Amino acid sequence: MPQMIRVLILQHAEGEWIGSMHDWFTDSSRCNGFILTTVRLDQGEALLDVNAFDWLLVMGGPMSVNDEAHYPWLIDEKKLIRQAVEQDKTILGICLGGQLIAAALGAQVYQNSTVEIGWFPVSSTDAKVTWLPRTFSPLSWHGDCFKLPAGARAFASSAVTPCQGFSVGQRIWALQFHLEATFGTVDAFLACETSGLPEGEYVQSKTQLNSDKHLPQSRQAMHGLLASLC
Template sequence: MRAHYLQHAEFEGLGMIEHWLHSKGYEISCSRMYAGDPLPALDEFDVLIIMGGPMSANDEAQLPWLHSEKAFIRAALTADKVILGICLGAQLIAASLGQAVYPNREREIGWFPVRGSTHQNGAAFHFPPRLPVLHWHGETFDLPHGAVLLASSEVCRNQAFQLGRSVIGLQFHLEANRQLLDQFVTAEAASLVPSEWVQSAEHILQVDDSTLASTTDLLDRLLHYLTEGK
C-alpha cells in the first residue's frame, strides 16, 4: 500500500501518522506544497493525508498552489481514495467541495476537549464522549454536503466530519507527539498570546503522557477504520 501526504509547512509533518504507516508496511511519499513539489498522479497512491499549515485555505492570491491543490483533492475524492484531512487539510477538503472557510468565533490553541456527536450515523466512525486533543486553528468551515458530523468542541462545532466510508476531516491534531509539539510552539510562538482558548507554550508542552497515549490510540483506530478493506 502507498500513502502520499501534502505538507504545507516544514514544521507540520506526519507525527504519529508516520509511525502507524511504517508499522503497516506503507510506502510513504510527500508533496511539500510550500516548496513547489509536484503533485502525484492518482494511480501513484492509495491513501492521501492532507496536513495542517499556518495559512488559510482562502489564500490563493498569495499562494497560487492552493488552487491546484484543491483541484487535486477534488480529483482524489472522485477517485474514491482514502483521505484524511487534518486542520487546514480538513478545511481544504471542505473548500474543494465548494464550502466556505472563515474565521471561527474564537481562536483555539492548546489542549481542549472534543465531544463525539450523539447524532452520528451508526455506520460512521465513533469518537469518544469526551477527549482532550491538540487544537491549533483560528478558522472553521461549513460541512460538505452529505457529511456526517463526528465531533464538536465548546467553541467550534465542526471539529470532525466523515464523507462516505473513506474520507474523514479533523480540525485538530491527533498526530501530535512531543517532537511535533516542540516544533509547533517554536514555529508559531507569535500565536501563543494566552487567553481563554489559547494556552501558553509551557501549558501545551506539559501535556501528560496519558493524554498523548489516548490521542494516539484514537488515531490508530481512525486510520485502521479508514484503511480497512483497502
C-alpha cells in the same frame, strides 16, 4: 501477491508531518504494507498525479485555505483533492488539511469567533464513530473552521468549534484537531507562530501546551481511525 498501498502526504510547513501515524504505517502487519511519499508544497515541490497514490493525507499548516493569492499552489491542491474524491480514494485531512477537504467539496471555510490553541475537550457527536472517545482532549491549533459540505456527516464538536470533524462515506475524514500530535509537535507549531501566540480565552500558555498527558489517548484514536480505513 497483494500490492502495497501508496500514501501521498501533502505537507505545508516544517514540523507538520504525520507524527504518531508514522509508526502505524511502518508496522508491516498493517493492511498490505504502505509506501509513503511526502510532497512539500511550501517548498515548491510539484503535486503528483491522482493516479500515483491510493491514500491521500493532507496535513496542517499556518496558512488559510483562502490565501490563494499568497499561496497559489492551494488552487491545484484543492483540484487534486476533488479528483481524489471523484476516484474514491481514501483521504484524511488534519486542521488545514481538513479545511482543504471542506473547501474542495464546496463548503465555506471561515474565521472562527476565537482562536483555539490548546488541549481542549472535544466531544463525539456520532456514536457510529467507534474510534473516537466520547470526550477527550486532543490538541487544537486553529483560527479557521469549516461548515459541513453537502452529503457529509459531522462527528465531533467543541465549545467554540461547532464542527470539529466530518466524514463523507467511510473513506473521507476531515479533522480540525491534531490526532497525530506526538512529542515535539507543540515545539514545531510554536516555531510557526513567528509573532508569538495570540491572546484569547481559548489559547493556553506555553507551559500548558507542553503537557504530554493527552498524547497516549490521541495516539490511540489516531491509530483507530487509520485501522478503520484498511
